[in-house]
Amino acid sequence: MRLDRLTAAAARPGPTVRVAGHLGELLQGRLGPDGPLALVTLPCPSLAAEVHWHAGRLALHQPGARLLTLPVLRRLCAAAGVSPHGRFRLTADMPPGGGAGASTAARVAVLRAAGVTDEDRIARACLDSEGASDPLMFTDPGRMLWASRMGRVLDRLPPLPRMDIVGGFLGPACRTDPADLRFPDISDLVADWRGANLARLAVLASESAARCLALRGPAHDPTPALAARLGALGWAIGHTGPARALIFPPGQAPLPAEGMLRAAGFSLITRFGIGGPSPA
Incomplete structure (x- = not known):
């Protein structure tokens, strides 16, 4: 009976995480000829990356576009200080390389499904993984002047x-x-x-x-x-x-x-x- 309960618990779906993307940027460019690259994102609630997590052995399933690999997922989670486990099913409404944040949104969704909630920690892990990121891990990304190559907020707008x-x-x-x-x-x-x-x-x-x-x-x-x-x-x-x-x-x-x-x-x-x- 106890084994049946454990088996049922393992089969039960875990969290579903949805992270909205953006549709380009309202502003993007250098702050002075040699200054940092900065942007103001155009939030897009209708396009998102989504992760469905289930208990089990570590696996990554992407029925649509391939946004991550399992080694990248492992390194991403390690950068955020967590050890990933379970099955991650990752989908996205926006195309990779479309300028809509598919890469960052996918990483934020994976980290949240893995239990990481601190926005700054997620931002650092995304930057470590991508080298350039969008501010999609924050509650109100359109209010930030964001340094995408530095992974930090330059100003609150x-x-x-x-x-x-x-x-x-x-x-x-x-x-x-x-x-x-x-x-x-x-x-x-x-x-x-x-x-x-x-x-x-x-x-x-x-x-x-x-x-x-x-x-x-x-x-x-x-x-x-x-x-x-x-x-x-x-x-x-x-x-x-x-x-x-x-x-x-x-x-x-x-x-x-x-x-x-x-x-x-x-x-x-x-x-x-x-x-x-x-x-x-």
Whole structure:
């Protein structure tokens, strides 16, 4: 009887952890010509990595895209000070190399399923594993000026205002190179960010995206023209990936937006709202 109870307990599913990604960045670039690479992420609750954990021998199952390997999982957990066990089933809504945080979200989900809850500890382990990370381990990542190659918060920002986003992915995947620091200077945009309203933030995000495309490509990106045609306040991109987003006032993203993005070659199109005062 006791053996039956132990067997049933081992077969019972454990925690399910969901970690939201992002859809590119509102800002990304250097803080001065030789300064650190910094970003303000565009949180995306509709795209996430998810881990289902079950008791048993250590195993990693990925029915979709391969985001991690078992040796990487072991090293990740070791960096966070835990010894992994059990079966991890890992899935993600966003494509690897899409500029939507699949790599970081997957690692955060694995660590939380393994019992790690301290955000700073998770951030250090992700940086050790990736070499560059997104601030997806934190409760409100859109409020951070984040040094992605250093894994730390450079500044705390006001809450993002309410906005609606329509976006997706345009072009091939592009994995982030942690050694790549070829980005434009955005120190002037960061200086204007604090206290700006939604319309101004959208202009700043558009400028960050335009500077990045001018320096790094690709050329002839249709996103700014789509933003103008659809009456968006602005647009944002994955500065190291194909994520693209149009920024609208709450409730004002037009219904034809998805169809127009699809006709322009976008995939995995999503619509969501973010922002507003943080919960007390």
